[in-house]
Amino acid sequence: MPQQNLTFLGLGTMGYPMAGFLAKNADYNVTVYNRTTAKAEKWVTEYEGQFAATVEEAVKNADIVLSCAGNDNDVREIYAKVFAAAKPGALLIDHTTTSATVARELYAKAKELNMEFLDAPVSGGQAGAEGGVLTIMVGGDQSTFDKCLDVMNSYAKATTLIGESGKGQVLKMVNQLCIAGLLEGLSEAWRLAKASDIEPEMMLDVLQHGAAGSWQMVNRTKTAMNNEFDLGFAIDWMRKDLGICFDEAEKLGIDLPTAKQVDAKYADLQKRGYARADTSVLFKQFDDETR
DSSP states (O other): OOOEEEEEEOOSTTHHHHHHHHHTOTTEEEEEEOSSHHHHHHHHHHSSSEEOSSHHHHHTTOSEEEEOOSSHHHHHHHHHHHHHHSOTTOEEEEOSOOOHHHHHHHHHHHHHTTOEEEEOOEESHHHHHHHTOEEEEEESOHHHHHHHHHHHTTSEEEEEEEESTTHHHHHHHHHHHHHHHHHHHHHHHHHHHHHTTOOHHHHHHHHTTSTTOOHHIIIIIHHHHTTOOOSSOBHHHHHHHHHHHHHHHHHHTOOOHHHHHHHHHHHHHIIIIITTSBGGGGGGGGTTOOO
């Protein structure tokens, strides 16, 4: 079979290695675009492929367009250009964490232009992207999902169609709420153990094998206890994601009290200079205590 032309838009912490996994597959001819051209130039020195200077140039011959940007506004701006330049029949996959509203808007516009669109936010962080073991939550049509599954599995360990357009983004919101609650619980647990003179390392070694064990406990507790917070997913981004959760909850007429409490603590940590620190910096909320 001939190579598929793939374009990846956005070479940030997540997109850079994700595009790299695509380039390792001989079935794909990969073109990348990044707002900062130097990043794209660096990428082509590491991987097989080419870069384009504009979104329009990058997507004009693409069979599949993939993107990983920052927020709703970024995605709307990018896809205005994609819709203007991509060919009819193109498959569009957005890995950005956005509102479900944006996902549904782009799905509808793609249909109008005889294109296909999936909202496909990811979980697994920088380590998951670099290891090719992301979890992808997809919203859209089954037929589009089937066409794109092998491509997404290039950098994922689990890729699941959740439901109609926007449902991938809703499940990503659920994922972020779980993380916020877990990190709050872990930081409070560490606080109690520390105040009770229980060795933190022992606490971690014992609890990770029981019912309290979680990915956050295994991968973030020890680093947090060692004041290591340069792990990729900044609280600036988590607060953006929680804001999306709150907007969706308001539309549904429900409240998210624990998440709002955690968000307020992250806001305080931003003021204290931790805006670019990993979400596990929630452990620092108790730093002003004397014990």
